[in-house]
Amino acid sequence: MSVTIAIANPKGGVGKTLTTMMLADGLALSYGARVLVLDMDPQAGATKALLGIDAEQELRERRIGLGAMLQAFARGRDIRLASHRVAASDLVELQDREKGFIDIVPSNHELLGDMADFERSAHRKRRRDRLDVQLAKALRAELNKFDDEYDAVLVDCPAGPGPLALAGIRLAHHILAPTSLETNAYSTLTDFLKFILADDLDLAAQVKVHPLITQYQATNSLQREMLQHIKEGLAHLNAISRPVPYTAALQNAAAHPGMGNLRTARQKYGNALADVVALTKAVVERVSANS
């Protein structure tokens, strides 16, 4: 059975996509895990990072990905997830599928329009459920068919409170909420946690939330203080205590996607590979302790 982890936080630019990439790489490389990444963000950062910019455009033209799945759902057609996932070729280490691999259901910027079509069709059919509930149900039904093929499904959620982000959260057994160390980010995070755990969402019983500190500079005394504050304040919420240090190598890995070239993880993360491995270990320990 696969575990589904949503990487979510309504605040933009806190490291959701970078965390998704690091975890996918770390799980496949260190644990030989079979990973499926579900890119639910129209910005398609995870798609570009794992497949390269050229692939994103090609897949959009071929109507492969989450948007095409939504269009099919909207038309009442049964579309198999199998035809909307692609193998990530970015990591040389992962060419042998016996030893762990990453597949991805890609996204592209047209996802916004596809979502609007999905909404119109739900409206026409007078469906009662909220949009995010309908979407999560449809996606869960598809994911269930492939439960044996993956160890982990990682859902990269978009920023903001929209139905795509909410559907991503609804799919999850665990939510990783990356956050930076600023007052603003801290209050967004606490509001988000209260929202997830509120009764009307009906999620509290099924999902575990784990705040994760990203963009942490150990040399910054203000950030050190804030980290301590967050750790104390969120102790009851399973905050992942190992912060991801802010490093140029990580910045680089996220900012310069593959362009279709094969790169090893070592080249991709430079001296930050150890952080990727350590972060993955921390997440695996937390998730297995709580499942």
Ligand SMILES: Nc1ncnc2c1ncn2[C@@H]1O[C@H](COP(=O)(O)OP(=O)(O)OP(=O)(O)O)[C@@H](O)[C@H]1O
């Ligand atoms: N630990 C880190 N070290 C270095 N750079 C980081 C780190 N975490 C995030 N970044 C950088 O911060 C920027 C935003 O990260 P990312 O795109 O992962 O955030 P996001 O939450 O997915 O954003 P969005 O809300 O737009 O989807 C990127 O340029 C990324 O490289």
Ligand SMILES: [Mg+2]
């Ligand atoms: Mg992102």
